[in-house]
Each structure stands twice: as C-alpha cells, then as structure tokens.
Amino acid sequence: MKKLGSLLLISLFSGAMTLGAYKLFFDSKENSSITVASPNYTKNVGLNAETVDFTAAAENTVHNVVHVKNMTTQRVYRDPFAYMFGNGHGGVQEQYQVGTGSGVIISEDGFIVTNNHVIQNANELEVTLNDNRTFKAKLVGTDSKMDIALLKIESDEKLPFAIFGDSDEIKVGEWVLAVGNPYNLTSTVTAGIVSAKARDLSNNGIQSFIQTDAAVNPGNSGGALVNTRGELIGINTMISSQTGSYVGYSFAVPSNITRKIVEDLMQFGNVQRGVLGIEGRELNQNASEELGTTISKGFYISNITQKSGAEKAGLKKGDIITKLDDKMVSGFKDLTSYINTKRPDDIVNVTVIRNEKEKTIPVKLTKRELLTIEFNQIELSDIDESDKKALNIDYGVKISKINNPELVQYQDQLLGGIILSIDGRKATDISSINSYLNTKKTDRAQYKIITPNGQLFSVIF
Secondary structure, three states, X not given: OOOOOOOOOOOOOHHHHHHHHHHHHOOOHHHOOOOEOOOOOOOOOOOOOOOOOOHHHHHHHHOOEEEEXXXXXXXXXXXXXXXXXXXXXXXXXXXXXXXXXXXXXXXXXXEEEEOHHHHOOOOEEEEEOOXXXXXXXXXXXXXXXXXXXXXXXXXXXXXXXXOEOOHHHOOOOOEEEEEEOHHHOOOXXXXXXXXXXXXXXXXXXXXXXXXXXXXXXXXXXXXXXXXXXXXXXXEXXXXXXXXXXXXXOEEEEEHHHHHHHHHHHHHOOOOOOEEOOEEEEEOOHHHHHHHOOOOOOOEEEEEEOOXXXXXXXXXXXXXXXXXXXXXXXXXXXXXXXXXOOOOOOOEEEEEXXXXXXXXXXXXXXXXXXHHEEEEOOEEEEEOOHHHHHHHOXXXXXXXXXXXXXXXXXXXXXXXXXXEEEEOOEEOOOHHHHHHHHOOOOOOOOEEEEEOOOOOEEEEEO
C-alpha cells in the first residue's frame, strides 16, 4: 500500500507547491469550512458486532469517500550519492505510472483529504465520486510527516461531506468502520475495533496513529475511519504486513490531527507545527531506576533546545512531564499526540515533577521551522560553535537526522555534514534556507556539502 520513495529526493521542495496552491485556492477561503460533530459520547457498551447497527454509518460514509487516481510521468535520476561515494553511476530513465487510492470529501465545495503517499509525484490527479462522476483535482497542500494531503475539485452542485468526530474521545475496543476502494473495488466497508491509540511507527516522535483491526488493503489509503455514528475519526493510511495485504492491523491518522493539518493548509498554505523544544525519554521501571526516581510514568527531560519555548519558560533538565493541560502524559506518544494538535505560539500548561514537587509551567510553543526544517525526511538544523571549529567554517546548516530509508546506506557520510550552499546561494542558516526553498519552483537543486571528515563535494538531487 504505502510505497517507498524513489532513490531520488524528487519531492524535496513540496513547500513551494503548497504555497502556490494556497494562493490559487484560498483568496476566498472564508467561503470554505469543515464541520465538526457536536459532543455525543454514548458508547455501545457490551454489544457485539451482530447487535450494533452499522448500516446508517456505512450509508452516510460511502457517499463521502472517493476514488483517487494518480497519473505520474517522471524522469528518474539514478542515485547521485552512489556516484559520489563510488557505489554506482548516475543515469536517467523516464517512467509512467498510475496509482490509486481513496479520499474523503470534507466540505460541500469540494475539498478532499487523502494520504500524501497516494498523490505523491502526481502530474495529474483524477477523483471519482460514489455516483461515478469524475473530476480533475488540484493539489492544495501536503504534510508528508503525517501522510496527509488536501485536494480540491470544482463541482456545480453541493457535495456530500464527512463530519469530523473527536478522535481523542474514542476508546480502545470501540467499534469502527473503514471505508475505501481496495483493489479498485469502490465503496467497500469493513468493520473492526480500535486496537490501540497513539502508535508511532516511524520512531521520529511525530506520528500518532489509531490502530484498528478493520480490514484495510491497497487502495484503502486515504479512506475514512468512522465511528458507529458515521463521524470521521481517522484517515486510513497504512497496514502492517510483509505481503502488502491486510494481516490483522491497520493504522489511521486521528481526525483531530487531520483537522488541524487541513485548517493550517486552508488558512496558511502550509502546516504550522509547534514544538516544546525538549529531548528526553519516557519513563518505565528500568528507566526510573537508572535515573534514580520513583516515578514510573511520564516523560523525563534530558535536554532543552536553545531558543525554544521550553527554555524561555524555564523547563529544566531532570523535570518529569506528567500532564499537558488536562491530558495525562504516560510517555512520549501521549506528549507528541497532543502537541501535534497545537500551533506555534499556542500556550500549553506543562505539569512537571521537579525535586519531588509538582509544578505547572505555561509554555509558548515554538515554530518548528525556527529550530529545524525537514525535506524528504532529512532534518536540517543550525550549526553551533563546535561545528564551526571542527570544520573550520563560519556558516552552513547541519544534516542532523536522516529518516529517509533510501539514504540510510549513506548515513555515515552525510549525517553531521554541513550544507554550505543551495543552487549557489549561501546557506547562512535555517531561516535563509527555508525562505529560499519556499519560493523555489523546481524540485531539484545543487548542493555544496562538506562531510564530517572534511570532504567537500557538490551534488544535484
């Protein structure tokens, strides 16, 4: 279902396309809105599948779910790093591909949410409604970290749309329906229960999936996960399988995170991701014994990021976070799933244990891009004095983390390396790079990089 990216970093600068699409569609954004369900948390306690009525939820949802076709023609450049590091040679090959997935209509004027991997690298997008009407779709914006994309179609008629439910209120064991188009079979509905919440499969602390045992297969990506009232509580995004087909578990982006991403794309043209500015580890019995504390739940702060909201508010190394606002924090997943629903400059009341006393500290979240930026799963950060001294440089941005599985084999050469320029423009700091790349109209660039061992080279990707 979820394809690996190509060896090239062809989607490196999706931010530029996002901002362009924003200007195209949102000059009159006040006319568009998404609908959120009123609180109604009555549960079907003690009922089995035979006694729960899924028909109303299924009937409503199938009209909101669409079939998405991604048509791609691209020039594939073989791995430039392989050439640089002596593991192969470059080359060009043209490929034509057609991919399919699902999407969910979220407004009567034609906004559709789907997965980023469903529409990635598309030259043309086509959407087919449940009544078999077909429309050309425009890409409004994406969030590759959470695998969400927003599309727009133009229709002369008002469209049926999904109502957002509150994904924080769902419970493990609650019945859910997955609706999509697996194997090009339209309007397919499967049922299951919520198996777990706040799953992070990437180990980067960003993702926070709902895990279910509703059958999800290739083509279901981007489809709806709804509760028995038909409220949208997630966007189905992937399965855990060695065969590529469903084997017991599937995952969905929670509706609260999806809604925040969509609202950001509508209002700002890109995703506004706030961060506390801390590093650390979640507590369990072993970690608590190692750290010399009797507290076995929470998040232990081991480092505070410079210039972050956490530093300005006075959080300290050794603090143990136990609550954010009214949300209990048992570990990292609880912390990240809540912060993912917030924006820069939002105030979060952070409750910590410090010197065996509880203390609540208001923290203004920092814009993530002020601390790090990420392109195609490569994180960049500003260099510090030790970097300058080690490599005898006075500017540049550091490759601080590589999450892209296709570049793992070059991690030793690239991790910790410093980008000195992009397209001949001096990479003074994170801010200057971010500003340039957000206005760049092409998806390729030339980089001048100095590796941690002092090797200087230029590469195009």
